[in-house]
Amino acid sequence: MATEPDWWRTAVIYQIYPRSFADSNGDGIGDLPGITSRLDALVSLGVDAVWLSPFFTSPQNDAGYDVADYTDVDPLFGTLADFDLMLARAHELGLKVIIDLVPNHSSSAHPWFQAALAAGPDSLERARYLFRDGLGADGDVPPNNWQSVFGGPAWTRVTEAAEADGTHRPAAAPQRAQWYLHLFDTSQPDFDWTNDEVKELFRGVLRFWLDRGVDGFRVDVAHGLAKKPGLPDYTPPTDAGSMGGTPEDVPYWAQPGVHPIYRNWHRVLAEFGPDRILAGEAWVEPLSKLADWVRPDEMHQTFNFTFLETPWEAAPLKKVVDDSLAAFGGVGAPSTWVLSNHDVIRHATRLGLTPPPPQGQGIGPASESHPDEVVGLRRARAYTAFMLALPGSAYLYQGEELGLPEVIDLPDAARQDPTFFRTGGDSYGRDGCRVPIPWEAAAPAAGFGPAAPDGTAASWLPQPAGWGDYARDAQQGIPESPLEFYRSALALRREHRLAANELVWLPSPTSEVLVFRSGAITVVANTGSAPVALPDGQLALASGPIGPGRLPGDTTVWLLG
Structure with missing residues (x-):
């Protein structure tokens, strides 16, 4: 496993x-x-750490990213005692544990927001959130034109109680009805991060979980906490993804005010030793700007979404690697590499789509394009082999080691992503990558959970027919399976210290092939469709079948010697 205190520089999370x-x-x-x-299955896979999406007390309107209590476990997931047992077991097995932190917004069920509603305009309670008066003679126009990431307006008007001002108005007479900002769902009001109480709340949350022994935090919407003073109108370009960062000044993304917050958090983590980390979910471009999040006194890592969104094509792929290593290396941070997570179409499907839809839109039965599943999985394995040979840290999303595709044919009645409902079904959202993963092929719900007396097992999102074919037990010991491919790649990555080596580009036989050296390993990635000659060397890893002396298209190999 990765070693302290800089374990995060090379870890697979x-x-x-x-x-x-x-x-x-x-x-x-x-x-x-x-x-x-x-x-134990993750130790067998060969990862160094786990990151857990939210398990805190929540109404679950956005699958736990609407937090009502940041220092307790929602009964859906267990208890604090269950968390402590999980953490202890992970540490016993040599795994680090990173937990999610959601500081841009709380749940509307959070006691602070309920107090804000009760207290009314101009109160200290409202100052913790972004309440504003509306525009127009009656204040019935939102304070600005911002749109929610999940679709629809980013403002909701509240219904005020009557003021006790001695005017003897009827009890139903309203005060001025304010609006509150929610960049996501109406049940996720944004905090006002200029407020000292908000800052102190989250310093306390950090210390609560650090005291319990967590190794770090993945910070949700890390680019969103600070808003531009005055909250000016903004209309995003039509080709922008729902969370995509742009070089222009977006008044609610990537504002300079986020950086003092993370410098303060960095100091809090340092109280607990040099091995605790912050990893930011920051959808920010260009990479040179994103590198500001990982300067030495701020975060330790940030997700490289520019890499995630780069197509499987040699020229843009080489550019994003060079740009990433230069940008992050320029501030002394490792680059991180990621291809899938809980918010994007699984890359085994995405890479088989031409073109993939904008981030956040998802894919479903009525989508314009449907994936070529064979091509998608072949490219996914080749892209993963390329990624795991790069210097820095890598993130894997549960189930990608099984070759899981996006589940496309979810019935509308089963969908739960607020994006689907706020867009009237125009965007399918993220449910397709969140279907419970399979463990045992022959078990009910593919081993996701125990069976009821009648032999059935529940699954909060329905698993599709044939899901058991991807189960872990069906792939174990099968050399060509996705699971064994991942195990081999991770073992070789560690053995040859690929994450810590310097990358050296080598001459390429064609414009569709990338070749680089990392220590004793030469990586050859053929992003085209035509086979090319395979260089000399002992084959250490192949993402797919290869012929004698030939490297097929959409295939990556690692060669020794």
């Missing part, structure tokens, strides 16, 4: 989406005891 990982009690929702019971 595995994302667990708790409600879809493993269910211990048969309610169809994954939980903390389920995670504990499956940690």
Whole structure:
């Protein structure tokens, strides 16, 4: 496993989406005891750390990213005692544990927001959130034109109670009805991060979980906490993804005010030793600007979404690697590499789409394009082999090691992503990458949870027919399976210290092939469709079948010697 204190510079970090990982009690929702019971499988896979998406107290309007209590476990997932047992078991197995932190917004069920509604305009309670008067003679126009990431307006008007001002108005007479900002769902009001109480709340949250022994935090919407003073109108370009960063000045993304917050958090983590980390979800471009998030006194890592969105094509792929290593290396930080997570179409499907839809839109039965599943999986394996040979840290999303595709044919009645509902079904959203993962091929719900007396098992999102074919037990020991491919790649990555080596580009036989050297390993990635001659060397890893002396298209190999 990676070593302290700089373990995060080279670590492979595995994302667990708790409600879809493993269910211990048969309610169809994954939980903390389920995670504990499956940690050995992750050690066998060869990862260094796990990152858990939110498990805090929440109404679950956005699958836990609407937090009502930042220092307790939602009963859906267990108890604080269950968390402590999971953490202890992970550490016993040599795994670091990173947990999600959601500081841009709370749940509307959070006691602070409920107090803000009760207190009314101009109160200290409202100052913790972004309440504003509306425009127009009656204040019935939103304060600006901002749109929610999930679709629709980013402002909701509240219904005020009557003021006790001695005017003897009827009890139903309203005060001025204010609006509150929610860049996401109406149930996710944005905090005002100029407020000292908000800053102190989250310093306390950090210390609460650090005291329990967590190794770090993945910070949700890390580019969104600060808003431009005055909250000016902004209309994004039509080709912008829902969370995509742009070089222009977006008044609610990537504002300079985020950086003092993370410098302060960095100091809090340093109180607990040099090995605790912050990893930012920051959709920011260009990479030279994103590097500001990982300067030495701020975050330790940030997700490289520019890499995630780069097509499987040699020229843009080489450019994003060079740009990433230059940008992050310029501030002394490692680059991170990622291809899938709980918010994007799984890359085994995305790479088989021409073109893929904008980030956040998802894919469903009525989408204009449908994936070529064979091509998608072949490219996914080749892209993964390329990624895992790069210097720096890598993130894996649960189930990608099984070759899981996006689930496209979810019935509308089963969908739960607020994006689907706020867009009237125009965007399918993210449910397709969140379907509970399969463990045992022959078990009910593919082993996701225990069976009921009638032999059935629940699953909060329906698993498609044939899901058991991807199950872990069906792939173990099968050399050509995605699972064994990942195991081999991770073992070789560690053995040859690929994450710590310098990358050296080598001459390429064609414009569709990339070749680089990392220590004793030469990586050859053919992003085209035509086979090319295979260089000399002992084959250490292949993402797919190869012929004698020939490297097929959409295939990556690692060669020794």
